[in-house]
Amino acid sequence: MQTLTVGLGERSYPIHIGQELLGEGELLQAYLPRKRVAIITNTTVAPLYLARLQQTLQAIGVSSVPVVLPDGEEYKTYETLNLIYDALLRNRCERSTPLIALGGGVIGDMTGFAAATYLRGVPFIQIPTTLLAQVDSSVGGKTGINHPLGKNMIGAFYQPQLVLADTDTLNTLPDNELAAGMAEVIKYGLIRDLPFLEWLEQNMEKLMARDTAALQYAIARSCRNKAEVVAADERESGERALLNLGHTFGHAIESGMGYGNWLHGEGVAAGTVMAADLSQRLGWISARDVERVRNLFERARLPVIAPDLGTDKYLELMGLDKKVEGGKIRFVLLKQIGSAVVYGDVPPELLRQTLEACVHG
Numbered sequence: 001m002q003t004l005t006v007g008l009g010e011r012s013y014p015i016h017i018g019q020e021l022l023g024e025g026e027l028l029q030a031y032l033p034r035k036r037v038a039i040i041t042n043t044t045v046a047p048l049y050l051a052r053l054q055q056t057l058q059a060i061g062v063s064s065v066p067v068v069l070p071d072g073e074e075y076k077t078y079e080t081l082n083l084i085y086d087a088l089l090r091n092r093c094e095r096s097t098p099l100i101a102l103g104g105g106v107i108g109d110m111t112g113f114a115a116a117t118y119l120r121g122v123p124f125i126q127i128p129t130t131l132l133a134q135v136d137s138s139v140g141g142k143t144g145i146n147h148p149l150g151k152n153m154i155g156a157f158y159q160p161q162l163v164l165a166d167t168d169t170l171n172t173l174p175d176n177e178l179a180a181g182m183a184e185v186i187k188y189g190l191i192r193d194l195p196f197l198e199w200l201e202q203n204m205e206k207l208m209a210r211d212t213a214a215l216q217y218a219i220a221r222s223c224r225n226k227a228e229v230v231a232a233d234e235r236e237s238g239e240r241a242l243l244n245l246g247h248t249f250g251h252a253i254e255s256g257m258g259y260g261n262w263l264h265g266e267g268v269a270a271g272t273v274m275a276a277d278l279s280q281r282l283g284w285i286s287a288r289d290v291e292r293v294r295n296l297f298e299r300a301r302l303p304v305i306a307p308d309l310g311t312d313k314y315l316e317l318m319g320l321d322k323k324v325e326g327g328k329i330r331f332v333l334l335k336q337i338g339s340a341v342v343y344g345d346v347p348p349e350l351l352r353q354t355l356e357a358c359v360h361g
């Protein structure tokens with residue numbers, strides 16, 4: 001097992017990464033003094049891992065209230081959030097009752113937001129079971145739900161007390177979901193960790209074949225990158241925005257195509273190729289660099305051609321991005337491979353060229 005820390009003063013917390021952690025009650029014990037928790041999960045993850053977690057909790061004398069939600073990005077909504085509140089109230093969960101998120105990023109984001117708001121705040125623990133959640137969404141405290149007009153539009157910054165990433169849970173993850181997580185892994189290399197990007201280029205086939213040691217290394221290195229960024233800029237007043245590489249385009253793809261039709265990681269992959277294309281049009285990176293980015297996503301079996309929503313639709317959807325300032329869209333772009341910046345002065349003509357070029361490959 002490897003342990004990292006997200007350094008946020010008295011709100012600092014550990015990330016434990018390793019095999020068979022769902023059975024390690026001692027890692028949870030200190031966070032459950034009142035011996036009762038609510039486990040928020042979904043209809044896919046519950047049959048796989050709920051009983052195992054409940055057994056582990058029982059062994060340390062902790063009882064649990066399971067809350068099993070419908071599965072899918074299309075359920076990351078106000079209505080589903082309300083199902084969590086209903087269950088917590090019906091079961092008389094108190095301020096001292098921690099919530100455990102057992103699942104992927106959708107469950108983690110919604111559980112975190114429920115924890116931030118139920119009784120004005122209860123403790124929560126992340127037990128991420130997808131690659132994406134283990135490398136990204138379980139760390140850093142961005143919580144929330146979607147709005148029909150835009151991704152993650154309603155939410156709060158609210159940190160978990162503990163992240164427990166049991167890499168064995170990835171054994172049941174479908175291939176396309178493994179690939180989706182890889183998009184965020186590649187992101188860290190592109191924005192701030194060139195040696196990691198080079199390692200990914202050397203090891204992508206091993207990772208996609210689920211080599212245990214390679215996956216464990218990639219998860220830990222991703223978490224280290226994310227933890228450093230979050231510790232430096234918890235509420236995204238600066239550097240944290242770099243974690244949004246590919247997301248301005250990607251979120252537009254997700255909402256424009258209808259939530260759940262493109263996976264988040266798939267939107268990020270195609271969106272990152274668009275960001276690379278735009279960076280090239282600005283003269284910052286070369287055509288070979290763009291090809292390098294495209295090639296790595298392809299090797300991770302991710303889409304590199306964006307859906308043709310129409311240029312005006314893209315512009316409308318991206319106009320709702322959370323990074324918009326004074327009506328101007330601010331993009332995360334590549335100054336060079338391994339180094340990103342936030343840039344708000346993209347000439348409209350170049351943006352249109354990218355939107356037209358990237359939907360045709």
Ligand SMILES: NC(=O)c1ccc[n+]([C@@H]2O[C@H](COP(=O)([O-])OP(=O)(O)OC[C@H]3O[C@@H](n4cnc5c(N)ncnc54)[C@H](O)[C@@H]3O)[C@@H](O)[C@H]2O)c1
Pocket residue numbers: 042044045048071072073076103104105106107109129130131132133136137138139140141142143151152169170171172173174177180181264265
């Ligand atoms: N808060 C953040 O910082 C942050 C970061 C990145 C992404 N996100 C959000 O995370 C979400 C995407 O997360 P995701 O990719 O984990 O998607 P997800 O939560 O929808 O999970 C993907 C699918 O895998 C299933 N699943 C989960 N664990 C499994 C397992 N071990 N075995 C088999 N199936 C399993 C899920 O039920 C679901 O069907 C998006 O809503 C995105 O906006 C948030």
Ligand SMILES: O=C(O)C(=O)C[C@@H](O)[C@H](O)[C@H](O)COP(=O)(O)O
Pocket residue numbers: 136140142151152184236240241243244247322
């Ligand atoms: O943690 C962050 O900060 C990120 O931007 C991580 C992203 O991968 C993630 O998709 C996040 O939810 C996007 O944030 P948003 O503020 O653009 O909704």
Ligand SMILES: [Zn+2]
Pocket residue numbers: 136184247264268
């Ligand atoms: Zn993301």
